[in-house]
Amino acid sequence: MSATREDVLGALRGIIDPVGGKDIVTAGMVRALTVEGGTVRFVLETDPARAARMEPTLAEAEAKVKALPGVAQVSAVLTAHASAPKPPDLKIGGHPKPGGPEKVPGVERIIAIASGKGGVGKSTVSANLACALAAEGRRVGLLDADIYGPSQPRMLGVSGRPASPDGKTILPLRNHGVTLMSLGLLTQENEAVVWRGPMLMGALQQMLFQVQWGALDVLIVDLPPGTGDVQMTLAQKTHLDGAIMVSTPQDVALLDARKGIDMFNKLKTPIFGLIENMSMHVCSNCGHVEHIFGHGGVAAEAEKMGVPLLAELPLDINIRTTSDGGAPIVVSQPDSAPAQAFRALARNLIAEGRA
Numbered sequence: 001m002s003a004t005r006e007d008v009l010g011a012l013r014g015i016i017d018p019v020g021g022k023d024i025v026t027a028g029m030v031r032a033l034t035v036e037g038g039t040v041r042f043v044l045e046t047d048p049a050r051a052a053r054m055e056p057t058l059a060e061a062e063a064k065v066k067a068l069p070g071v072a073q074v075s076a077v078l079t080a081h082a083s084a085p086k087p088p089d090l091k092i093g094g095h096p097k098p099g100g101p102e103k104v105p106g107v108e109r110i111i112a113i114a115s116g117k118g119g120v121g122k123s124t125v126s127a128n129l130a131c132a133l134a135a136e137g138r139r140v141g142l143l144d145a146d147i148y149g150p151s152q153p154r155m156l157g158v159s160g161r162p163a164s165p166d167g168k169t170i171l172p173l174r175n176h177g178v179t180l181m182s183l184g185l186l187t188q189e190n191e192a193v194v195w196r197g198p199m200l201m202g203a204l205q206q207m208l209f210q211v212q213w214g215a216l217d218v219l220i221v222d223l224p225p226g227t228g229d230v231q232m233t234l235a236q237k238t239h240l241d242g243a244i245m246v247s248t249p250q251d252v253a254l255l256d257a258r259k260g261i262d263m264f265n266k267l268k269t270p271i272f273g274l275i276e277n278m279s280m281h282v283c284s285n286c287g288h289v290e291h292i293f294g295h296g297g298v299a300a301e302a303e304k305m306g307v308p309l310l311a312e313l314p315l316d317i318n319i320r321t322t323s324d325g326g327a328p329i330v331v332s333q334p335d336s337a338p339a340q341a342f343r344a345l346a347r348n349l350i351a352e353g354r355a
């Protein structure tokens, strides 16, 4: 039997970054991991100043993976940020341009993924939905507008800084068939950015209009949680075709989801529906399904709010580990039940002309 992605990540978690002190997976240094039959490939990313010190770590990582049962060949390379394109020489933020909604050139539709509160899985849903739409043959973009914690570069296994050949437009990055731009790719890692209102609106406008998205059937926007400036700006500066709310089954999350729905109603953005995430727990040992938070509550609430329930996604450890590893479950475990649920969601949205 060949080793799985999880086996490889497990082995790599045993290796500590000599500088940061965390294991190399948690430190986000393992990129572009692929496991095909007995062949494992990955990139260990570091900054140029530390590249020389990382050679032994790379050798250790390679040896550990090679020692796994079912692994015949390992190809691991060390990359330093310096080889990545230079950061765009753009002033992030700046002042927002006045004016009403404008169409993003080349982009057919825009869907916002929203949640009333943080941590309910909005980014996980955005990443998987984007990959699922790409797998259905759609031209998909993903704009990570979660200013409080841009997570899409990690979830889609993308790193490096986007280039700006002309100093005006930004070239997005691409992985798993998805064109990606994130505020997190423009700011320095570990740099705390305090986004103030006008600066934030300017940055969001740049993300929409200065990024060379190319021709897209649909642009998915991963919003920050709650009801704030980003949601308002997005609805005011461009035409949002619809919003999808992500909620967990707990009452408090639903209460927050209701506030989010009210906001989109006020902004006159159609609500495509609600997604219940972490709906039931699937035991990773025996596959037993348990409805920890009860069952049917979200469906009943959705009906009360007059919005369709688009999907019920399980609380499944593989959903988390695959996103953490940079290849969402739709890509890395396409036959799994959660991946199939995302594919069904994507197909429904396409069939309705929404994506």
Ligand SMILES: Nc1ncnc2c1ncn2[C@@H]1O[C@H](COP(=O)(O)OP(=O)(O)OP(=O)(O)O)[C@@H](O)[C@H]1O
Residues within 6 Å of the ligand: 115, 117, 118, 119, 120, 121, 122, 123, 124, 125, 146, 149, 151, 224, 225, 277, 278, 313, 314, 315, 316, 317, 318, 319, 320, 321, 323, 324
């Ligand atoms: N269905 C699921 N099963 C298991 N883990 C999940 C599931 N959905 C999300 N997670 C995990 O829960 C955590 C929070 O998810 P995520 O970052 O997508 O939430 P979020 O709503 O975007 O949060 P925030 O907006 O606060 O950044 C992540 O570690 C993610 O991997």
